[in-house]
Amino acid sequence: MTTLDGLPTAERRSLGARLLSANTFWIALVLLALIVVFSAIAPESFLTFFNFQQLFIETAVLLVIAVGMTFVIITGGIDLSVGSVLIFAGMISAKTMEWMSPGQDASNAGWGVITAGLVVAIAGGSLWGLINGLLVARANIPPLIVTLGTLGAALGVASLLNDGTNVRTVPLELRDSLGFGTLEGNIPNLVVVAVVITVIFGLVLHTTRFGRYTFAIGSNPEAARRAGIGVTRHLTNVYLLTGFLAGIAGFMSLAYFQSTTISGHTTDNLNAIAGVVMGGTSLFGGIGTILGTVIGVFIPAVLQKGFNIIGVQPYWQMIAVGAVLVAAVWFDQQRRRSQNKR
Amino acid sequence: MLVLATGALVAGCGGQIGQNNDTPAQTGGATPANKNLDLVVGVKNEPFYISMQCGAEAAAKEAGYTITTQAPDKFDPTLQAPIVTALGAKKPAALLIAPTDDKTMAPQMKQIKDMGVKVIEVDTALQDTGIAVSSISSDxxxxxxxxxxxxxxxxxxxxxxxxxxxxxxxxxxxxxxxxxxxxxxxxxxxxxxxxxxxxxxxxxxxxxxxxxxxxxxxxxxxxxxxxxxxxxxxxxxxxxxxxxxxxxxxxxxxxxxxxxxxxxxxxxxxxxxQDPGMIGRTGVQQAIAAVEGKSVQRNISAPLVALTKEDMDKKAEFFYKTKC
The missing domain is CATH 3.40.50.2300 (Response regulator)
Incomplete structure (x- = not known):
C-alpha cells in the first residue's frame, strides 16, 4: 500500500473532518491536555495569570527563533547557528551602545542609542544569515555543515568583541521597556513583539508568493527551478530571514537578561528545531505551519513549567521532556501514515 | 611505546613554537638556576583565572622569577593536555595548574612531575594526591x-x-x-x-x-x-x-x-x-618554596568573602579582573 493507491478525492469535506486531519489539531490537543492535567494537579499555582504571563515571556525569544527555523526546515534545510547568531547580535548591539555612550557605560543611554543598538543587532543577525544563505544556495554546501561552521564562527567573533566576557552595561531604559515593560492589561512587551513577529511571518508563509516559493522549494527544488522560481536567490533569502529573526531575538534576549549571556543559548538551536518538528513541520521539507510551530514550542515549555510547579524531581523532568518529544512526533507520523493509506 | 611518547612530545612542541625560547632540556631536571614558572589555567578569558594570573605574576616578579601563563580555549582536558605535554621540552622549574579534569589530566601532569618539575595545583585538584606538592583552592x-x-x-x-x-x-x-x-x-x-x-x-x-x-x-x-x-x-x-x-x-x-x-x-x-588573586600568589610562593627546597604546605584553603551592596566598595580588591 502506498500513497499512490488512493486517488485524490475532490469531494468537499466537512469542517470537522478537515479539522481532524489538520496537522496541528492533534498536537494542539496534546498541549491542551498538558495544561488541563497541570491545572488539575496544582490549580492555585499553575492556573494563574502570573504563571502564564511568565510562561509567555520565557518562551518569547525561542518563539522568534523558531519562526525563522520553520521557513528553513520547510525548504528542507536546517540552521544550527541561530543560538550563536543570537549571541553575536546581542554582543555587537551591546558593544555599539557602550561605544556610543560616555565612559563606555550604556546604563543611562537614551532612545537614540537604543535604536542604533536595535539596528546593529538586526544587521548583525542578517549578516550571518546572508553568509549561511550564500554558502548553502550558491556554494551548494549542505546546510548542516554550513551552519555548524557558522555556529562556532559567530560565537567566536562575539567572544573576540569583548574578550570572551559578557558586556557589563545594558541601557536601563531598554530593560524597563522591551525587557520588562507591559502594555495595558499587563501584557508584557516582549510577548507583544513575539506575537507580532509570529503573525507577520505566519501571513508571509501562508499567504504570499514568498511563502509559496518556500514550500515549492522544499517539496522539489528541481521542479521549483523548472517552474521558473529563482531557487538560489530564494534560498539565500530564507537563510537571511532566519538570521534577521535571530538578530531580533538577540536584542530581545539582551533586553530581558541585561547580559549578552555568552555561555548560554547553547541548545536554542535544538530547542527551536524540536518545537518546529513537534508542530508538524517535516524535516524533509515541503510541509509545515507557523501555528504548529507555536504549539510545538509551547509543549516543552508547559511541561517544564508544570513539572517545576508540582515539584517533580529534576532528573525525571529530563526523562519526561525527552520522552514526550519523541512520542509527539511518533504519534504524528503514525497518524499521517494511516491517513496516507486510506 | 617510548618512541610513541617522544613522538607525541615532539608533536606537542610543534604546536607551541615561539613559547619555547629557553634552552631545551638540561639533563638532571630543574636546577635552582632555573627561575621559570609556568601557569596553566582552566580556560581563556575568564575573569576568575585572569585575576589568578595577576596574583601569580605579581608574586613571581617580587621573588625574581618569571612566569608564563597559558590557557586552553575551553574548560576541557583534551585542550589542556597538549599544553601540559608541550611543557616537557621547556622544563620550567615548577608548573602551576588548574586541572580541567580530576582524572584525565593525571598522566600528563605525572609526566611533567617525573621530569623533575614541581607541580602545584591551583583552584582545582586531581584525585591522585601523589602528583602535586601543594594544592591551593577555595573551599x-x-x-x-x-x-x-x-x-x-x-x-x-x-x-x-x-x-x-x-x-x-x-x-x-x-x-x-x-x-x-x-x-x-x-x-x-x-x-x-x-x-x-x-x-x-x-x-x-x-x-x-x-x-x-x-x-x-x-x-x-x-x-x-x-x-x-x-x-x-x-x-x-x-x-x-x-x-x-x-x-x-x-x-x-x-x-x-x-x-x-x-x-x-x-x-x-x-x-x-572567591579570592583568585590570593590563590595565584600563594601558588607561586609554594612553587618557589618547593623549587628552593624549603618546606611546602600540602593543602591550602583560600578564604571566601561575602560582598553586599553596603560593604562592596571597601572590598573592591575581591572583584574579579578582566586585565591586570
Missing amino acids: NAQGGRLAAQTMAKLTSGKTGSVLVLDTKAGTSTTAARAKGFEEELKNSAPNLKSIGIQFTENEPSVAAQKVTAAISSTPDLVGVFATNLNTGEGAATGLRSAGKVGQVQLVGFDASPSEVEGLRAGAFQALIA
Missing part, C-alpha cells in the same frame, strides 16, 4: 555555608522558603556549594526551609524559568542561592520579571564584572566571592 562547601549565613542575615529572621540553583548535575564545585548551603541553612537559619536544589543546565534562560516557577508554587519564597554566574544572571532576570527584585533575596557566587555591576544595581543582594 566550595565553605562558600556555600557562607552563602547560607549571608542569606540568614539578609532575611533577618523571616520565615520562608529558599531555592537553590545548581548548574549541571555532576558539577563538583557547584554541587559542593549547594550542599554546603543546604547544611548550614539548617544551623544558621532554622526558620528558612530549602525547597530543594534545581539544575539549570548552566543556561540563564532555564534559571529564570526555575525561579518564576518557584514563585508560582511557593508563595513564601524569600531567597534564592545561585551557585555561579549564569544561574545568578538568570535568577536575577526571573526575579525582575516577577517583580520580586529586593523582596526575594538573591545571593550569587563569584564576583565577575557583570555580577558586581548587578550587586551595585540591586539585582543581587550579596555575592560570595
